[in-house]
Amino acid sequence: MHRKELIRLLDEHHPLSVAEAGNVARTRRFVAQHPDCFERELLHGHVTGSAWVVNPARDKVLLMHHRKHNEWFQPGGHADGDADILRVALRETHEETGIPSEHIKLVDGSVFDVDIHTIPAMGAEPRHTHFDIRFLFEIDDRLPVPGNDESHEVLWVSVYLASRFNNNLSTYRMVDKTRRLRAA
Numbered sequence: 079m080h081r082k083e084l085i086r087l088l089d090e091h092h093p094l095s096v097a098e099a100g101n102v103a104r105t106r107r108f109v110a111q112h113p114d115c116f117e118r119e120l121l122h123g124h125v126t127g128s129a130w131v132v133n134p135a136r137d138k139v140l141l142m143h144h145r146k147h148n149e150w151f152q153p154g155g156h157a158d159g160d161a162d163i164l165r166v167a168l169r170e171t172h173e174e175t176g177i178p179s180e181h182i183k184l185v186d187g188s189v190f191d192v193d194i195h196t197i198p199a200m201g202a203e204p205r206h207t208h209f210d211i212r213f214l215f216e217i218d219d220r221l222p223v224p225g226n227d228e229s230h231e232v233l234w235v236s237v238y239l240a241s242r243f244n245n246n247l248s249t250y251r252m253v254d255k256t257r258r259l260r261a262a
Contacts, residue, residue: 080161081109081110081113081115081116081161083161083162084109084125084161084163084211085106085109085110087163087188087189087211088102088105088106088109088189088192088211089106090188090189091188091189091192093192094251094254094255094258095251097247097251098191098192098193098251101192101193101194102192104194104209105125105192105194105209105211108123108125108209109125109209115209116157116158116159116160116161116163117157117158117159118156118157118158118159121204121206122204122206122207123206123207123208123209124156124157124206124207124208124209125157125163125208125209125210125211126154126155126156126157126166126208126209126210126211127154127155127157127163127164127165127166127167127170127210127211127212127213128151128152128153128154128155128167128170128210128211128212128213129152129153129154129167129168129170129171129182129212129213129214129215130152130190130191130212130213130214130215130252130255130256131152131153131171131175131182131215131216131217132185132214132215132216132217132237132256132259133216133217133218133219133234134216134218134219136237136256136259136260137236137237137260138219138234138235138236138237139152139234139235139237139240139252139253139256140152140153140175140217140219140223140232140233140234140235141232141233141235141240141243141244142174142175142225142228142229142231142232143229143230143231143232144228144229144230145227145228145229145230146200146228149244150243150244151244152212152252153167153170153171153174153175154167154170154171154174154210154212155170155173155174163211164184164187164213167211167212167213167215168182168184168213168215171215173226173228174225174226174228174229174232175217175223175224175225175226175232176223176224176225176226176232177217177221177223177224181217181218181221182215182216182217183215183216183217184213184214184215185213185214185215185216186214187213188213189211189212189213190212190213190214190252190255191212191248191251191252191255192209192210192211192212193208193210193212193248193251194207194208194209194210195207195208195210195246195248196208210248212252219234237253237256237257237260238253240252240253241253
């Protein structure tokens with residue numbers, strides 16, 4: 079995937095809120111202006127890939143308590159130069175949950191959500207912005223979730239309780255989208 083492919087995915091995405099529409103427009107501009115947008119070395123900001131992971135019934139989501147940030151998030155992380163942001167989201171899901179890639183099912187290849195958030199300065203890393211591209215994945219919630227050393231805990235949470243773990247706007251947005259999937 080080249081950054082043109084990411085711009086195409088962003089153009090095809092239909093945000094359900096004004097806030098997310100603003101995120102899509104701002105991310106699209108950022109990607110168009112920065113050929114190195116997938117590089118962590120672009121210190122003021124870079125594209126990241128995440129996964130909103132649901133179980134087959136769509137009534138649970140997989141969250142991890144991130145060790146470095148001490149907060150609950152969906153799996154995801156840095157592209158580290160990989161322009162295939164979907165592959166990044168799959169890789170990060172596998173690495174952070176410990177679940178083998180063959181058990182991680184992509185629901186479809188479209189963007190599920192777009193978020194922009196600021197990461198505080200930590201050690202040598204300055205404060206910077208993540209332009210986070212999120213995809214919808216499905217994992218059987220009966221599988222063991224071993225996690226890895228990046229998190230304190232990885233667990234399945236009722237979609238209706240996910241906002242108790244992380245009450246930011248993007249979590250509410252993804253919970254709402256999951257509820258809409260269940261209703262459809």
